[in-house]
Amino acid sequence: MADDNFLFDRKGLPEDLLFLIQQYPRDGWREPGALSAMGRFWLKRHNLFRELAVQLSGSIDRLREEDFEPRDFAAWFAPRLDYLLSDLEGHHHVEDAHYFPIFMAAEPRLRRGFDILDRDHHQIHDLLVHNADAGRQFVQALEKGGDALRFAAEAYGVQATRLVAGLMRHLEDEEDLIVPLLMDRYSGGETLM
């Protein structure tokens, strides 16, 4: 049976989980004082993940179009890939183990949303594993050049594009659920720690 809530099939969270974002739409998030320090921190982390994933995915085109020394390119690429992979895993682990249970208890009507996001994390974990493998092979091929590099770059590009697509969907949906909840319940200086 098709599952509309599968990461790569959905266009957003189900309508019945969006009652808080209808009350706290994105336009208002930028107002001074609208978000707690935690909300701002959360969005900053997400934006960093977005930026890195897009940069890495786009680096294949830059490599094709610009004249890079393989060593210079590897020195730019490898630490960014490592950072994205390890920090994203860490971020998801903290969400699953710590924050999601607190949020579910705070608003049981959103429980299904957190189950969807938790399942996303497992799918994104698989994408990260594929990105790590393809990225490693791509870095190794930089020195070889020629067809080996072309194939490795293409293989990495496929994985990176898929990661960007899954990650963008996940981050946006997660923000739609969590940021309004933080604004509704934790704007008075309370912390969730």
Ligand SMILES: [Fe+2]
């Ligand atoms: Fe997440």
Ligand SMILES: [Fe+2]
């Ligand atoms: Fe997150």
